[in-house]
Every structure is written in C-alpha cells, then in structure tokens.
Amino acid sequence: MRTYVKFTAKAFSKQLAYRSEVWLRLIGNFVTVLIQVEIWRAVIGSERIEGVTLEQMITYSIINTLLLALLLHGISGKVDESLKSGSIASELIKPISYPLFLLFDGLGNTLYQLVFTVAPSLLIASLYFGMMPPASWTHLFAFLLALLLALLISFLLGYLISLLAFWFMNHFALSWMLGGFITIFSGAFLPIWFFPSSWITVANLLPFQYMGYVPAAIYLGNITTQELWQVIAVGLGWIAGLLILVQWLWTRAVKRLVLQGG
C-alpha cells in the first residue's frame, strides 16, 4: 500500500512544476462558474423553479465546476503516452498492479488540484457568488462519499477507454465521444431534476450522473436522507460493474498484446 501512496506523492510533486499555470485555472474556473451563474440568474431570478432557487443553482454550479477539476480525466492520455513512448513495457514489468498505479498516480494530480486550484477557487467563488452550506451533517458525510464514488467512476471510465483503444487505436476520439455523453448525463450544467422524464430515466441507467449531479444534489439536500443510501449503493454497484468490465477487457487486451508480439 505504501508503494502506491508513493506514486501519489510523486505525481503531486511533478505537478508542482506547473505552479505558474494555477492562476490560469483559477480564471478558467471563475469564468465557467460566472457563465453558468448569469444564465441561471437570467432564467430563475428571484423565483423558485420546481422548488429550486438561484442560490441553490449557484452552489450547484460551483460544486460541479470544481469537481470537474478533481476527476481523473488524464488516464487514457497517460496510457496512450506510455504506449507511444514505450515506457509501458517497464511499467508493466514492475511487480505492481498497473491499474492501481494509474489510480494512485491520478490521485496525486487530484490532490494537487484540490490544494492549488479547487481550494482557492472555492474561496473566490463563495466570496463572489455566495455558497450554501451542506443540507446537514449526514448530507455532508454522504457528499464526501459521493466524491469518492465520482473519482473512482471517472478513473474506471478513463481506464475503460484506454483498454478500448487497444482495438480502436485512437483514445482521443473515444474520450471525446464519451465526453459528449458526460456533458449531458453528468448534469454538469443542467441538473437532472430539470430533465424531461424520459431523459431522467435514461440518466438513471447510466453512471455519469455520479460525476457531477449526485454529489451536488446530495450536498444541497435535494436527495433526501431516505434516498441517500440507495443512491450510494447504486453508485457502488456501478463501480463493481465497471470493475468487472474492465477486468474482462484487460484479459482480452493482454491476449491481443501477446499475439501482436508486444
């Protein structure tokens, strides 16, 4: 376990070299939140739409935007890079689990973003736009759990794409395609409670809502305490399902790799 934590630490310190780009990300986050907030202000104003106020939407936008910075996007890119540079060979030879290595490495980046981007952005955003507190202690606790779920699901999806890239040879296109679905069904901009009912059904059949909507909705209390544990259980179910899928693809991919002579 200690070895894996070392990977996290290593990735964290590697990112420190890019400290100068932090301010750029702060501006980026600010602009993204600003755009969303103004649109909600134009559309909701001081009313309640389906019980949702502007203040709630502002908090929702802030959470979603900052969560995006924490999710493990770079997985498929990293694998692709390793393949191209050939370093994949040395990484696979090591007596460690490659996926776990990727996970902990990605978490290092997440930690870095958390400290240098998300924390300051959160401060700036709550000062400028105003941020609501969590609905209750239970909700806060569940929110943190949901964050973990989001991280794991984003990792598994990224890893899934890397594996698929073994057949399609183009991780970038696959990532982009997945991104299209995530744009809609993660609820990053439009919360799922505003979806038409048929779309809500589809969203519930997909794991993407855990990457934005679910944590934010839990935080705001729009998911009640009764529903909370059910939602988290389903999330865990998704993780299990993705794990199985990923494992199966991994064995197929290794076979293919061996067949092609590495």
Added chain:
Amino acid sequence: MTIQLFSKLVRLLLKERMEYRGDFILSIFAQIVAYAGDYIVIWLFIKKFNTIAGWTWPEIAFLYSLGLITYALGASFSFVQMRDLEIQVKQGTFDSILIKPVNPYLYLVSRGFNLGYIAHISVSGFVLIWAMIELNMTWTIGDYMYLILAIISGAMIQAGILTVIGALSFIWVRTSFMFTLFFRLKDFISYPLPIFGTFIQILLTVVIPLAFVNFYPASYLLSNETTLLPIWAKWCVPIVGPLCYWVGYKLWMFGANKYQGAGG
C-alpha cells in the same frame, strides 16, 4: 502562394489523412457525438425554461451554430498551425519554411490546413440551416449576403486572434496559456451577451472583438436589439473580420522578422 499550390497542398493533406482512414472517420464521428452533446444540453435547458434572455431555442441554436461554424472555419486556417509554431521555433523546423520561395505565413497556414474540422462545420452548418428554417425568417437576398459575410468575418476574427497568439511565440516563446484564455473567453459568446452585463459586452466588443463573431450578426439578423451597438453599426460586422485578420497577419510577419533578426 497560389491557388494551385494551395489546392495541391490540400490534396496531399487529404491523402495523408486517408493513410489513417479509420482514425479519421472515428474522429469525425467522435466530434459529432461531442458537439451533439453540447447542443442537446442547451436544448434540454430551453425545453425547461423556454427562453434565455428572450432568445428562443431556434434563436439560441442559430447563435451557437454561428459561433461554432466560424470557429471551425477560422481555426482550420490557424489553431494547430499557431499552437505548433512554438515547437517549430524551438526545434528549428520553421527554418525549412523560410528556405522556400513562398510567403512563410501563407505556407505555414496552408501546409497545416486542418481537415479535421469538417465535422464541426457539418454539424453546425446543419443546425444553422435547421434554425433558419424553424425561424421562418423572411430574409432578402441582402440578408443572406450579410449572413455569408458575417460568417467569413467571424472566421477571420478568430483566425486573426489565433494568429496574434502565434505571433507572440516569436517573442515570448511560451504561449500555450494564451490559447486557453482565448477559449475561456470564447465560451461567453455561446450565449446572448447581455446576460453577462456591460463589462463583458464591452470587453468582447472593443478589446477582443469576439462579440462580432456571432452575437451582433445574429442580433441584427434576428431583429433583436443589440443593446450596445446602434443599428447603423450593422455593417461594421463584415469589416471587423478582415481588420482583425490584417492586424494578426502584420503582427505575425513582424514576429517572423524578429525571429530572423534576434536569432532562432
């Protein structure tokens, strides 16, 4: 740079893409899915709220598509070329262009002409036309001409800005952060600008004229008020583009001269 040379380059670029046919097709498909996602989110939003600042779904679709198609056209002539200029300068591959009896800017831009934007153009073009039909506008030939000029101008504005950033890589060398800033600012014009307040609207009109890319032309064509510019400024739109592009070009050539003088 002649038309023949340009078409020859495009033919070779296409041939190069076809070498990796499967890849190319996959990318196109991926882009369509990705942009469909963007459109769908806005569509779902408007389904719930009916309008954004008075703009209906077809009007928003028109605005957004105008932004996307102008970006795709402009970027195909500038983005990747300017982004990679930094590397070319560092590695000295830019010299290979200076050896040739051609205008280095035109050659760089043509040689790197990006066919990959075809998906952007298809999707946004399709939605643009759909929006125009939905809106059932009674447009004159003049209006159609205006639209075409606005698209060309909008493309030139963005290509011009991207060229300016590229020109900076002759002087500063580290420019990738400026591209990110550009894309952040561009996010604003996907929506009706007045909702962001006067400051943003002034910023995007006078300082970095992105508002002329789609907001002002769409406002004029859809007869919505533009709040900042008076009616007679309608014909400023087709002028801003070439102006922007000219400024970018001049700055770039200035930068290239500096490269030759100050050393590579």
Added chain:
Amino acid sequence: MDIISVQGLTRTYRQYKRFPGIMGSMRSLFTREYTEELAVRELTFSIQEGEAVGYLGPNGAGKSTMIKMMSGILVPTSGELHVLGRVPHLARKENAMQIGVVFGQRSQLWWDLPVNDSFDLHKYIYKIPDATFEKNLAFCLDMLAIKEFIHKPVRQLSLGQRMRVEIAMALLHEPRILFLDEPTIGLDVMAKDQIRQFLRTVNREKKVTIVLTTHDMKDIEEICPRMIVVNKGELVYDGSVTALRKKLGNERQVVIEFREEPGLIDVPGVTLLQEEGLRKTYLFAKSELSVFEIVSQIAANYYIEDVSIEQADIESVIRRLYQQLAANRQIG
C-alpha cells in the same frame, strides 16, 4: 564573379535571461537582461560559381549560423554578405528559387506520403516547368538509385535512403548553389559513399556551387577541393585541402605504454602530448618513415607493453590550427 561574398561578417546572439513561471514571462516584457554570444566573428571570404567548399569546425563554431545567413534565414549583425549578387535576407524569395538547402538533421519530406508526392509538391512550390522537372528527376533517380523506392512513404525509408531523396529534391529546381548542413551524419559507409559521389558529379558536371558543412574530413576530401575552417566563430583556415594535408593531415596520435619510465624520447617528429604515468600520448608528425617503423625504433631502446594508434581527428586538427594561429600571432 563571386557567387558568395562575405566581408567582415558578424553575428551575435542575445541570450535573454529567462525568468521562471508566468510572472516571469510577464516580467521579461519589461526588463530585458541578456548576454551576447558571438556566433560568427568578422568572417571574410568569397566563393566563385562552380566551387565546392567544405565548411568545417567543431560544434558551436558557427557553421549552421553561416548557412542560415547565406540562405537568408538569419540576418547578420554587421558586415557585408552577398549571395547571387543580392543581400540574402532582403531578397529571400528571389534567392530561394536559385538555392537548395539540405538539413542533415531535419527532413523536408512528408512523412506518411510516397516520395514522389514530396517531389511533386516541390515542383509546384518552385514553379518548375514540366520538361525541366522530368529531366532533373530522371538524372537524380538514376544517379542516386532511388527509383526503386520512389513510391514508398518516407517513413519506410532508411536514413541513407531518406538522405538521398532529400538531396535529390533539393536539386529538382536546378539551384545554382546547394547548401548542405551535415548531410552524411549518422549514415553508413555505403550511403556516405553514394552521396559523396553524387555531390561530386553534381558539382563537376552540372557546375552547381556547393557549400557543405561537416564534421567528417572524408566528406571534404571526396567532394571539396577547398575548405574553410572556423573555430568559435573565427576563420582559422581558408585554402586547399591538399595544402592543409601537407601541413597537418597525416599526423597520428600514438599511445605507448612503457614497462619502465623511458624519460625523454628523442625521435624527430615525435612530440609528447600528455602522460599518465607509464602511459604516454605522442604526436607523430608526418614523416618519411611509417608509424610502425618509428615505433620499432622506440621499441628497440625501450620496453613497450602496448601501443595504440589513432588518426588525428578533425577536432585536434582544428585545435592544432588554432594553436598555430595563436602561436603565429605571438611571434609575428
């Protein structure tokens, strides 16, 4: 008529102090601290049309800078430079039509496309008439034996094949001057031979002026009757190869390991360069006797454990040249 004329040419580089980070990039807008490096220092020489000149020097001597200035890419800091009767950086486009440049380290070919596509594009860029293009192409195909792989994508070619193609392409528009920047670097012996032979033919038969930078003495010997040697931006030698060889060419570095300390070896033409205990490096000047005979002489008087012989490389030839220049300055 001088096709290239260089007079007191100087080129300095400003090395700007780089500040780290984004605040640093902003800072460098306002404060500009720099150091000046001299890449080319008051160079003077001229080249006639039809000559083949080798441009030699160790790394950092300013060779690439000189090529860039002559081809119009770089602007000299001071001095006069005329190529084809024009100032290169002012007449970049006109000169480009009559100049060919081959970079040893950088390819100008399209990686994924067949060779002849790159050739075809070249034809369009340089506006070569069909007949001229066909004629030159045929000549290159034949002399460089590239016909067999002309339809292959460049990525499938070996380095030697690629280099031959690069040189062929540079000649398709019938340039009057051909600049080559380290064209044989990294090539195997056969490929080097082929290219040297071709360049010699191109120079002798087609009267193309050739300026060739290289590290490899053999390139010079095979192609260029004249050579210019630079070191740290300064001209060190400008003259014929045979003259230089007479002066320094056949020096040898010989390392002898003695069994016991021999003391001073008094053999004419043998100079001690350095010693590490019993292991001594000598410079054997050119002489009537072969290295073997001289070593035998020494062996007759001293116990020798081991001998190794190295041909003086270009670096030491140039260093010797430079030392001589400095020595001459001190005397005269």
